[in-house]
Amino acid sequence: xxxxxxxxxxxxxxxxxxxxxxxxxxxxxxxxxxxxxxxxxxxxxxxxxxxxxxxxxxxxxxxxxxxxxxxxxxxxxxxxxxxxxxxxxxxxxxxxxxxxxxxxxxxxxxxxxxxxxxxxxxxxxxxxxxxxxxxxxxxxxxxxxxxxxxxxxxxxxxxxxxxxxxxxxxxxxxxxxxxxxxxxxxxxxxxxxxxxxxxxxx
Amino acid sequence: xxxxxxxxxxxxxxxxxxxxxxxxxxxxxxxxxxxxxxxxxxxxxxxxxxxxxxxxxxxxxxxxxxxxxxxxxxxxxxxxxxxxxxxxxxxxxxxxxxxxxxxxxxxxxxxxxxxxxxxxxxxxxxxxxxxxxxxxxxxxxxxxxxxxxxxxxxxxxxxxxxxxxxxxxxxxxxxxxxxxxxxxxxxxxxxxxxxxxxxxxxxxxxxxxxxxxxxxxxxxxxxxxxxxxxxxxxxxxxxxxxxxxxxxxxxxxxxxxxxxxxxxxxxxxxxxxxxxxxxxxxxxxxxxxxxxxxxxxxxxxxxxxxxxxxxxxxxxxxxxxxxxxxxxxxxxxxxxxxxxxxxxxxxxxxxxxxxxxxxxxxxxxxxxxxxxxxxxxxxxxxxxxxxxxxxxxxxxxxxxxxxxxxxxxxxxxxxxxxxxxxxxxxxxxxxxxxxxxxxxxxxxxxxxxxxxxxxxxxxxx
Numbered sequence: 001x002x003x004x005x006x007x008x009x010x011x012x013x014x015x016x017x018x019x020x021x022x023x024x025x026x027x028x029x030x031x032x033x034x035x036x037x038x039x040x041x042x043x044x045x046x047x048x049x050x051x052x053x054x055x056x057x058x059x060x061x062x063x064x065x066x067x068x069x070x071x072x073x074x075x076x077x078x079x080x081x082x083x084x085x086x087x088x089x090x091x092x093x094x095x096x097x098x099x100x101x102x103x104x105x106x107x108x109x110x111x112x113x114x115x116x117x118x119x120x121x122x123x124x125x126x127x128x129x130x131x132x133x134x135x136x137x138x139x140x141x142x143x144x145x146x147x148x149x150x151x152x153x154x155x156x157x158x159x160x161x162x163x164x165x166x167x168x169x170x171x172x173x174x175x176x177x178x179x180x181x182x183x184x185x186x187x188x189x190x191x192x193x194x195x196x197x198x199x200x201x202x
Numbered sequence: 203x204x205x206x207x208x209x210x211x212x213x214x215x216x217x218x219x220x221x222x223x224x225x226x227x228x229x230x231x232x233x234x235x236x237x238x239x240x241x242x243x244x245x246x247x248x249x250x251x252x253x254x255x256x257x258x259x260x261x262x263x264x265x266x267x268x269x270x271x272x273x274x275x276x277x278x279x280x281x282x283x284x285x286x287x288x289x290x291x292x293x294x295x296x297x298x299x300x301x302x303x304x305x306x307x308x309x310x311x312x313x314x315x316x317x318x319x320x321x322x323x324x325x326x327x328x329x330x331x332x333x334x335x336x337x338x339x340x341x342x343x344x345x346x347x348x349x350x351x352x353x354x355x356x357x358x359x360x361x362x363x364x365x366x367x368x369x370x371x372x373x374x375x376x377x378x379x380x381x382x383x384x385x386x387x388x389x390x391x392x393x394x395x396x397x398x399x400x401x402x403x404x405x406x407x408x409x410x411x412x413x414x415x416x417x418x419x420x421x422x423x424x425x426x427x428x429x430x431x432x433x434x435x436x437x438x439x440x441x442x443x444x445x446x447x448x449x450x451x452x453x454x455x456x457x458x459x460x461x462x463x464x465x466x467x468x469x470x471x472x473x474x475x476x477x478x479x480x481x482x483x484x485x486x487x488x489x490x491x492x493x494x495x496x497x498x499x500x501x502x503x504x505x506x507x508x509x510x511x512x513x514x515x516x517x518x519x520x521x522x523x524x525x526x527x528x529x530x531x532x533x534x535x536x537x538x539x540x541x542x543x544x545x546x547x548x549x550x551x552x553x554x555x556x557x558x559x560x561x562x563x564x565x566x567x568x569x570x571x572x573x574x575x576x577x578x579x580x581x582x583x584x585x586x587x588x589x590x591x592x593x594x595x596x597x598x599x600x601x602x603x604x605x606x607x608x609x610x611x612x613x614x615x616x617x618x619x620x621x622x623x624x625x626x627x628x629x630x631x632x633x634x635x636x637x638x639x640x641x642x643x644x645x646x647x648x649x650x651x652x653x654x655x656x657x658x659x660x661x662x663x
Contacts, residue, residue, distance in 0.1 A: 032240025034233060041229040049228070050221040063651070066225050067398070071384060073232045078241045105395070133520055139218040147219070162216050165207040190214060 020092060023085055030080050037080075041073050044092060047164065048072050048099045054159045055103040058148030064106060072099040089173065096164060097174035100156055107152040146196035154189035161186055225513065235383075237332060279305040282321065287562060290314050293328040297563060322352040324575070326566065337376045339404040340389030347383025347398075348571050350578070351376060376404040377413075379578070381571035398570060486648045490597070497597035500590040500659040505648030506622035507539060509546055509569045514539030517645065525641055534633050535642065542629050547572075549618055557611035573615060580612035586660040588613035592620055623649050 021043045028036035052068045075098050083094060147155055156175060160166045171186075172179045207213060276291060282298040290296055291308025298304060302321020308314045313332040326348040327333045335342045337353050353376050378387060379401045386395050387402055392409030396402045401413045486505065488496070496502065507515065514536040517527060551564040554572045557579045558564075564572065577585070591613065594600040606614055626649060630639035643649060 034236065037236070038229055038233055041232050045224050045228055049224045053221045054219065064397075066228065069224070069228060070232050070235060074235055077236055081241050106397075136218050140220050143216050143219040147216075158214075158216075161207055161210075162214050163219075167207065168205055190212060193214060 020090060026085055026091060030083070030085075037077060040076070044095050045069065045073075047092065048095060051096055051099050051159065051164060052103050054147070054163055055100070055152070055155060056106065058144050058150075058155065059107055059152075060148075061106065068099070068102055068106060072102055075102070089170075093166065093170045093174070096160070096166070100160065100174050104152055104156060142197055143193075146193055149196050150189055150192055154185055154192065157182060157185045158189040158193060227512070276308040277306065279303075285560075287560075290316060290325075290333075291331075293331040294333055295326045295563075295566075297324040297560070299323065318351055318353055320353045322350065324348070324350045324563075326563075326571075337404060339376045339406045340387060340410065342378055342385050342387055342404075344383065344385040347385055348381045348567065349383075349385055350379040350381070352379075378402045378404065379574070381574040382568055399574070484647075486644060493593075493597040494599075497590075497593040497599055500586060500593050502589055502593050502596075502616075502620055502653075504620040504623055504653050505643075506619065506651045506653070507542065507626045507649040508651060509543050509550075509622075511540050511543045512536075515642065515645075515650065517642075521645055525638075525645070527638075531634060531638070535630065538629050538633055539626070542626050546618070546622060546625070550615075553611050553614045553618065556614070573619075576611050576615050580610065580615075583660055584610045584612040585616065586658060588616040590659055592616060619653075 021040055025036050025039050029040045049065065049069045052065045052072070053062065056062065056065055056068065072095065076095055079098070083089075083091065085091070089097075147158070150158065153175070157171060160171050160174065166174065168179045168182050171177075171182045175182065177185070278288070278290075280286075280288070280298070280303070282300055282302045282304070284300050285297065287295060287297050288304070290306050291314045294308075294314050296304065296316075299322040302323055303319050304321070304323065305317040306314060307316075314327075314334070316333075316335045318335055318337050325333075325335070325344075327344050331344075333344050335351055337351060339353075342349070342351060378385065378396060380396045380398050382398050384395050384397050386393060387404055387410035389404050389406070389408065389410055391407055394402065394410045394412060396410075396412055402410050403413055404410050488503070516532065516536075517525065521527075522532070547569055550569055550572050554564045554567070554576055555561055557576045563575075567575070588610070591600060595602045603609065606617055609617070623643070627639045627643050630642060634642075
């Protein structure tokens with residue numbers, strides 16, 4: 001698969017967000033049951049960790065991903081009693097909302113950590129490379145680098161939509177924007193992503 | 203654009219950007235940080251909120267509030283004339299510098315309320331504690347972390363003196379340095395959160411501001427402006443001068459980061475295998491030309507394995523296949539890593555004791571907190587000198603010292619940090635062979651933590 005294959009319309013990416021946790025477990029966690037809360041963390045940790053990695057790593061802040069994941073769940077714990085299980089928001093989306101806001105706050109802080117992790121191994125995959133695994137890794141690195149060029153707000157929209165499968169209304173809620181702004185921001189992010197990848201592998 | 207992501211024809215496939223697995227034991231670490239008491243649902247009726255507000259307003263003061271909510275408290279208060287460590291309830295520890303005044307109330311449920319009108323205190327708070335420090339300029343609240351608060355009294359301005367008693371107008375600049383975890387800062391004008399490795403200032407009437415965010419564990423970048431120690435309090439720099447220094451430092455660091463980010467963005471990166479790449483060397487193995495250039499700028503770059511135990515490098519199945527590694531060898535890597543972490547942290551503790559004389563705290567602080575405290579006790583000049591010497595040694599311009607034990611703590615710390623990568627490779631080589639150890643280090647272009655930084659050269663040659 002060539003690098004440019006990523007740019008065109010593709011089959012849907014598998015959603016990272018897991019299914020919803022059993023309401024009884026959520027209710028127990030809301031009541032302060034630690035074991036139920038552990039189940040909640042285990043159920044959602046992959047999605048939260050992945051989201052934070054996708055938002056933070058392109059800015060060289062991988063080192064904060066675990067702390068951010070822990071902090072997200074601490075915030076979930078504090079706010080969980082106020083979450084309305086019968087309300088319109090899914091628990092998984094609500095948790096991703098908390099994680100997204102936390103990540104955006106982190107990205108707004110002065111970036112004094114030097115993002116050098118990719119210096120040694122940024123891919124420059126040739127067009128005729130036969131090794132599919134290496135190509136996919138190169139593509140992944142190219143996507144990461146291109147995400148790193150996007151402003152955090154656009155990056156968040158793109159990641160929530162393309163990699164976590166959120167709907168417009170859910171994204172609008174998570175980012176405290178109206179749906180129109182979400183759509184225009186997503187459109188700009190996609191265009192910038194395509195341009196960045198095309199330029200990268202021109 | 204369709205609303206459902208699955209039917210959105212413009213959707214991009216970004217799945218090739220893969221995510222590493224969730225670190226093992228993450229859920230346990232989250233649970234260890236939960237507060238001792240379960241959170242309560244928010245009040246749903248304004249009437250109840252109003253009653254609660256009236257009750258709170260009726261309380262005479264801070265101690266009374268603690269008494270009524272948490273039963274008979276343990277209270278204390280001290281003016282410190284020498285450096286002392288005190289326990290604040292069952293879950294917190296404070297190291298107060300001379301010139302500090304503290305009052306505290308520790309409730310039965312682990313709740314601790316502290317008043318710090320003046321002085322410098324290092325706090326360590328157990329996970330899950332409800333801990334709050336009240337300063338003249340606002341509150342600092344935490345749930346398990348360690349941090350330093352320095353309250354510097356400020357003389358009132360001529361304007362504010364008009365028509366009021368001097369004593370009631372004394373204000374303070376409060377500097378908060380977070381070594382681990384996160385704390386929230388609240389003043390009458392706003393609130394913010396401060397993360398590990400960051401400093402913030404609380405000033406009366408102004409919203410809290412984050413001043414700098416040095417990389418945790420990064421010797422060079424983390425060398426924030428020195429916080430005066432007790433011996434220097436006779437002639438403290440003015441708050442304004444300190445602010446200017448912070449701003450100047452931030453400006454320099456931002457410019458430096460921008461420069462490095464630009465160099466990392468792909469524009470000037472050489473293609474591996476190209477003549478330019480040969481001249482440049484790799485990130486892990488810089489060419490002699492690069493080493494000389496770095497020595498000229500007193501610049502260092504280094505990689506290091508994580509100093510968290512049980513977090514050794516775990517190659518993916520593809521990487522294992524590529525290296526031809528067995529599961530037994532992976533197990534050896536984990537064992538060597540754990541032993542290496544233990545040995546490195548012991549060295550770090552020894553440097554901490556040399557810098558602070560505080561043996562007790564050297565046993566309880568995390569590696570990041572130990573480093574931060576060592577840097578707090580070091581001058582910027584000593585760090586610059588360390589970088590200069592080490593960069594010159596790497597370029598072959600100077601010989602390394604035969605014995606490092608007599609060196610300043612800042613230099614010992616810099617040498618420890620910049621040598622971790624080679625040290626871990628050597629430790630692995632003893633068990634797995636030099637070739638395997640090198641392959642593992644090169645697998646991802648160096649160990650997990652990579653640094654490139656410079657403090658600039660010392661002002662005096």
